[in-house]
Amino acid sequence: MGFTSGLLGGFTLTASLLYLTTRFHRETRLHQATLLRQQSLVLNNVVEPLPPQPPPPAREVPAGLWETAKDKWNAELENNVRKLWSTDWNAVREGAEESVSAVWRRAFSGAREGVDAGVVKAQEGIDVAGRKVKEGVDVGVEKARQAVK
Known part of the structure; x- marks a missing residue:
């Protein structure tokens, strides 16, 4: 060192x-x-000994706008949480299932009725076409007979 x-x-x-x-x-x-x-x-x-201290005067500070807004927010939040806790979620699920099934039935029953109506219209069209063809054949046969005579 x-x-x-x-x-x-x-x-x-x-x-x-x-x-x-x-x-x-x-x-x-x-x-x-x-x-x-x-x-x-x-x-x-x-x-x-020191004399006892007088109790401090009661001071009540008026709440400002910010405090009032926070109190309202907290009250609203508390009400929403209470509502969530008191909700019967099984009943909500069943109601949603019923609503969805009703919409489903309505959508597909309307489609089924449309298909049924389309089938009826098609059958009527086929019948009309059949009659027109028959009339056309009859007219053709009649004209052929007149042409042969």
């Missing part, structure tokens, strides 16, 4: 020991001062 590093190491060690010693001494003195003040206050209160 060289002269410089030894000197710096010794200085660092000495300075840190002095710092820790003075810090410990200061903390001890502060603690002793606090204890002495506390003991002095206790002894003075035994000899001459």
Whole structure:
């Protein structure tokens, strides 16, 4: 170890020991001062007790706009949470199932009626076409007979 590093190491060690010693001494003195003040206050209160403190005056601060808005928000939130907890979710599920099945039935019963109506119209069209074809054949046969005569 060289002269410089030894000197710096010794200085660092000495300075840190002095710092820790003075810090410990200061903390001890502060603690002793606090204890002495506390003991002095206790002894003075035994000899001459302090009069009781009057109760603090009641202060009611009117709520501002922000506080009123927060209170309304909290009340609304509380009501919604209560409503969620008191809801019978099985009944809600059953109601939703019934609504969806009613819409489903209505959609497909309308389609079924449309198909049935289309079948009826197609049958009528086929009947009309059949009669027209028969009439056309009869007219053709009649014209062929007249042409043959």
